[in-house]
Amino acid sequence: MSSLAGLFGLKNPQKISYNNPELNNRSRSRIVTSYILAKIREVGYYFSFGCSLISPFNSFRKYYSVSPENSWKEDNQGLYLLIHGLMGHPSIWNSHLAKLHQIHPEAEIKAPFVAHKGNCSLEEASASLLKMVKDYAKRNSGKPICLIGVSNGARIAAYLETTLRKEDLNPKIKVSAIAGPFLGTKVINILKKLRIARFLFHPSITNDLEYDSNKAKALIEDMKKSPSKTYEFYATVNDSRVFPFRSSLPELSCEETHLIVSGYGHNGIVKGVRDEQLKKVVEWMKS
Numbered sequence: 001m002s003s004l005a006g007l008f009g010l011k012n013p014q015k016i017s018y019n020n021p022e023l024n025n026r027s028r029s030r031i032v033t034s035y036i037l038a039k040i041r042e043v044g045y046y047f048s049f050g051c052s053l054i055s056p057f058n059s060f061r062k063y064y065s066v067s068p069e070n071s072w073k074e075d076n077q078g079l080y081l082l083i084h085g086l087m088g089h090p091s092i093w094n095s096h097l098a099k100l101h102q103i104h105p106e107a108e109i110k111a112p113f114v115a116h117k118g119n120c121s122l123e124e125a126s127a128s129l130l131k132m133v134k135d136y137a138k139r140n141s142g143k144p145i146c147l148i149g150v151s152n153g154a155r156i157a158a159y160l161e162t163t164l165r166k167e168d169l170n171p172k173i174k175v176s177a178i179a180g181p182f183l184g185t186k187v188i189n190i191l192k193k194l195r196i197a198r199f200l201f202h203p204s205i206t207n208d209l210e211y212d213s214n215k216a217k218a219l220i221e222d223m224k225k226s227p228s229k230t231y232e233f234y235a236t237v238n239d240s241r242v243f244p245f246r247s248s249l250p251e252l253s254c255e256e257t258h259l260i261v262s263g264y265g266h267n268g269i270v271k272g273v274r275d276e277q278l279k280k281v282v283e284w285m286k287s
Contacts, residue, residue, distance in 0.1 A: 034262040038238035041268035045092075052091040060097050064090040066112040066128050070135055073108065078144040078285045079136050080104075081129065081160075082111040085151025085179075086118040086205065092150060095271050096278065104282050108136070118152045121204040122215070126156050126163075133160055137171040144172040146281045150270050151241070152209075154180025154248075155219065161230065162222040174284050176277055178234045179266055182220055183247035184211040187240075211247070224252045232257040232280065234273045241266040 052058055063082075080100055082093040090111040100109050110132070118125045133145060149157035154177035161175050188209045191197035197206045208215040223231065233256060235248035242248050249258045264272040 035238055037263040038236070038265040038268065041263070041272070042265040045265075045267040045271070049089065049091055052094060053089075058091070058094075060091065060094045060111070063093075063097055063109055063111040064113060066110070066132050070132055072136060072139060075106070076108045076140065076143065077104070077106040078146065079108045079133070079140070080110070080146050080148065080281075080285075081133060081157075082109075083129065083147065083149040083153030083156050084111070084114060084118075085149075085153045086201075086209075088114075088117065088151065088153070092267065092270055093148075095274055096148070099274060099278055100282075103278065104285065107285065114153065114156065116202075118156070119202050119205055121202075122155060122159050122208055122219075124204075125152070126159050129156065130160055130163060133164065134167075134169065137164065137169045142172070144174065144285050146174045146176065146285055148176045148178075148277070148281065149180060150178040151180060151266065152205075154178060155182065155208075158182070158219060158223050158231075161226060162219070165226065166222075173230065174281060175231045176234075176281050177231065177248070178273060178277070179236065179239055179242055179245075179269055180233070180248050181209055181242045182216060182223075182250045184209050184213050184216045185242045185247060186211045187243055220250050220252070223250065224254060226252070226254055228255040230254060230256070233259065234269065234277065235260050236264045236266070236269045236272075237262045238264060239266050239269070 082096060084090050084092050090113060093111040097109060097111055112129065114125050115128055116125065137145065147157035147160055157175045157177060161173055164171060164173065188197060188206055189211050191200065192206060192210065207213060231252060231254065233249050235245050237245055237260065239245045261269060261272055
């Protein structure tokens, strides 16, 4: 496989194997510089996020709502559903939304709020999104659906895919996951040991996100039954929330793609992989 994406987070993330010497034998200076750069980019993300919340000119708000009665364009070329993470906000996708509107305006594009900001069970967080995707699949038979999720939104995307498949809707579907805690995260284990997790999150989500939890393993088993090349996974070695970062790279044996970058944090990776990710999913949607 090709080498680790560069110190400064290359625009083109690279496939990588876990025993790749460039990943495991990085110099101390390279590790430190990558860590610092990731933190700087996280600060930049939060500054941009704050500006988007207070700006009266946020033109992306039209993508944020889920209507009980969706109106789909008759000539649309597919659906992009972008799903934010735990306690997150749809504005994390603003740069994706701008780019998608530019390169694939014929498609339906949605980036709605997740119920309870995802601070609930996976099923409850997914309910309104599942209803919307089912409606699209039934009324747009044969048209492709691309689910793009970050963090807990990546788990929701996987849950939507596996549920649609179990219900025999079987649309043409792609899941592109960024920094998803598919195996859970040891951060939650630490918070539970310190007895503070219950003050931050609902018990259902902390149980789900415990590292190597039964819920995590069950979801991955369902994902393993997906058609070949359904999944692609993006991760960053500088992820301080999904630990270890390999939790974002489950092995499905379904010709999935694993891609990894450095120099980006848990939120900054979204913009860092945007161009490469959208190039891949738009090519798939139009194929």
